[in-house]
Amino acid sequence: MNSKKLKTIFLNNAIVIMLILVSIVVGIIRPGFFSDANARNLIVNTAVRFIIALGVSGCLITKGTDLSAGRAVGLAACLGATFLQRADYTGRVYADMPEFSLILVLLGVILITTCFGMFNGLIISYLKVPPFITTLGTQTIIYGICLVFTGAQPIGGLRKDYTTLSTGAVGGIQWIPYLGVIALVLGIIMFFVYGHTRHGKNMYAIGGNENAAEVSGVNTTKTKILIYATAGALYGFAGFLLGAKAGGASVNIGFGYELEAIAGCTIGGVSTNGGVGRISGILVGVLVFELLKIAMQFVGVEPSYTYIVQGIVIIVAVALDIRKYVAKK
C-alpha cells in the first residue's frame, strides 16, 4: 500500500520531479549551472515562451489550436524593431521617422496582432472553419505580410530604452529580470481570467462540451472570438519583448514557436481533448522545456542532437502526465 502511494505521488508529480533531477545532475557535473547568470538566462527564455503559451492555451482548452502564434510573434518583433530604431542608426528603415514612445509602439503592435487573432476567431466561429486550418492560413498570411513589410531585410540598431526591457533587472538583481516580472504579471492576470471570471468558466465549458455550453446560454461565438483575440494580444506582447531580447528582428524570428508553445501547454497538462488546463501547469511545462535546452547546452550536447532529445521529452512527459487523467480502472 505504501509503495503504491509513493508511486501515485511520483506519477502525479513526475514532471516536476524530472525537472528537479535534471537540475541536480547537471548542477553537479557543471557547477556553473547554478549561477545568477544562468538563472537569468533561463528566466528570460522562459518568460517569452510562457507568454506565447498563455495565448495558445485558451485555444487548446476549447479544443482548438493556433498555428499562427509563431508568425504573429515574428511580425510583432519586426514591427517593434522597425519603430524603435536609434535615430543615429545608418540603416534605418524609415530614415526620418520621429521617435515614438515605447508604450505607444507596444500598444500599436498589440493592436495589430490582436486584429489577426480576432480574424481567426471570427472565421472559426462564424464560418466554422476548423481552427487547425484557419490558423494554418493566417500563419502563412502573416508571414507574407511580414516579408512584404520588411522586404526580407533584417532590422537592427535598436534604441537603448527598448533593449533595456530585456537586459534590465529589478534593482539590478540579475535573477529578477524585467522580462520575468512582465511574464509573471501576465500569468497572474490570465490565472485570474481563467479561474475567476465568467469568460474563463465559459471557456472551460466550451472545451468540455460545446453543444451543452450553447444550450446553457454561453455565448460560444463571442467567447471563442475573445479567446483568439486575447491570444493575438499576447503574441504581440511576446513578440515585442522578443525583439528587444534579440536586439533586432528578421522575418525568421519566432519560427516554430507555436509548436513549442503547444508542447509546453500539453506537457503542463492542458488536454487537447478540451476542457482541462491550468496556468501553473503551463508554466511548469514551458519551464521544463527551457530548462532542458539549457541543461543540454551546459553539458555540451551538440545542437543537432538537442532536437532529438526535445522530441523524446515531449512524448515522455505527456505520456507520464496523462496517466493522472486516464480513468483508473
Added chain:
Amino acid sequence: MPDYLIEMNGISKSFPGVKALDGVNLKLRPGAVHALMGENGAGKSTLMKCLFGIYSMDEGEILLNGQHTRILNPFDALKKGIAMVHQELQPIPERSIAENMFCGRYPYKNFGIKVVDHARMYQETAAALERIGLNFDPRRKLGELSVSQMQLIEIGKAISVGAKVIIMDEPTSSLTQAEVETLFSIINILRNEGCAIVYISHKMDEILRISDEVTIMRDGKYIGTWPAAELTTDKIITHMVGRQMTNLYPERDNKPGEVVLTVADYTSIHPKSFRNAGFTLRKGEILGICGLVGAQRTELMEGIFGLRASVSGTVNYQGKKIKIRRPKDAIDNGIALLTEERRATGIFGVLSISDNVAIASLSKYLKYLIMLDGKKINALVHDNIKKLNIKTPSEKTQIQSLSGGNQQKVIISRWLANDPDILIMDEPTRGIDVGAKYEIYTIIADLAKRGKSIIMISSEMQEIIGMADRVMVMCDGIITGFVENDDMTQEKIMELATRFEN
C-alpha cells in the same frame, strides 16, 4: 450443469473517495431475467461493468458455468458470451448503422489480406434488426437516428453477438411504450433460448412484469435476492430506500394564472417535423406534453428554445413578441430547457459538479463587476447537492464519474440555479430512482406554486397524469389536442397520440 450461468460473490470495488461496491453477490440462472435494483449511485452499473470487464474488481470472484474465471476486458467478455447494453450510449454518429453494430468484429473476406466484407455486414445487420422488428437501411448514418432508435440498435448489437449473458443497463430509459413492448418480446425469446438477462431499471411496473428474480442493492451493499412473484412495488421501494414511501406524487396547490407564453403557427424547416404548432402557457401552470416516438415533441420545444430552425411562427412572451435565434436569447428572456440527451447537450464531462451547476447562472454571481464570487457559488452548489441528494465525494468531482441518475440531478440543479420563469423539462426523471423522483416532483410543484410555469415532456404517461394541470398531445408533428381535469386519462391521451392524419 450448474444451477447458475454466472455467480458473482463478494464483489468490492473502490474509486477515489467512494466505495462503490462492498461485498455484492449476484447469481444468474439460465433462462431467467434477473432485475438489479437500487437507488442512483447504489452501484448497479459498476457491478455490471465489473462483469463486462470494463472495471477490474478489488475483491470477489466470478464463476462462469461453475468455473472460476477472470474477465480481462470487454473483448474478453464478448468472447466468453457476455454482452452489455450500456446506460450511456456510445454511438459513432458519423459511421453507418452496420459499422456501429459490427465495430470491433467486422466480418472479412480473406484474399491473402483481410478485407472487410461489407455485403455480409449489411446483410447480417439487416437480419439482426429485423429480428427486433426494425427495418432501417444498414448503410444509414447512425447520427441520423433518434436516441431511442440508437438504443434499439444497441440492443440489436448485443443480441447479434449471440451472447448467453446479456446485461441491459436501463435499456428502456429512452424508449416509448410500443418500443418497450418490442423489447419485452425480444427478452422473452432470449429467455426461452436459455439466456441469462440482467435487467436494470428504475421503472417498477417493468420490473414486476418482466423479471423472474430481483436483487436489490443499497449504497454499494447487497441487500438481498427475491423471486419477483414475492415482491410488490412497496416492498421493492422499502428495500431500496430503507424506509417506506406512501405517495408517488406530491400534493399540488399551484394556481394557474394569466397566460404568459403564446406560441402560434410554429413550423419547422423540415417538412416532416412540427407544423403549425400553437399553444399557450399560464403563469404557475404545469403543462404536460405526451406523444409517441416521432411525435416531434422534443423538436418543437428545441425549436422554441432556438436550437432548431423554423420557417414560420411567433412567440409571445408576457405580452411582447420575442425573437429567439439561439438558446442564449431564450435564457436571457427567462426561458430554460432541460434537454433530453444528457450526454450530448447536458453534461460537461471533464468539469466539476460545481462548474456544471453554475454555468447557466454565472452572471448572478459576480462581484466587482467581473469577478466570480466563489463563496456564493460554493454555497449554491452545496445547497443543491443536499436538496437533490446528489451522491458524490465532493463538489470538485468530475461529473463523468457520477452515476447516470446523479448526473441528471446535477443538470436539474443547473436550471434550478438559473431560476427561469418558464422551465421546459424534456424527460426530467429519466434514469432517476423513485425516491429522487419524488424530490423532483416536489420541486416542480413548488416552482409552479411560486408562479413559475413548467412544460414537462415525458414518455411516462403516469408521470404526466400525476403532475400536469393540462396535457398537450402531439402526433406526427401536429398538436392533436389538449386534455384537462377528468379527461386526463391514459385512454384519451393515447387516442390523441395516435390520431394520424392519413
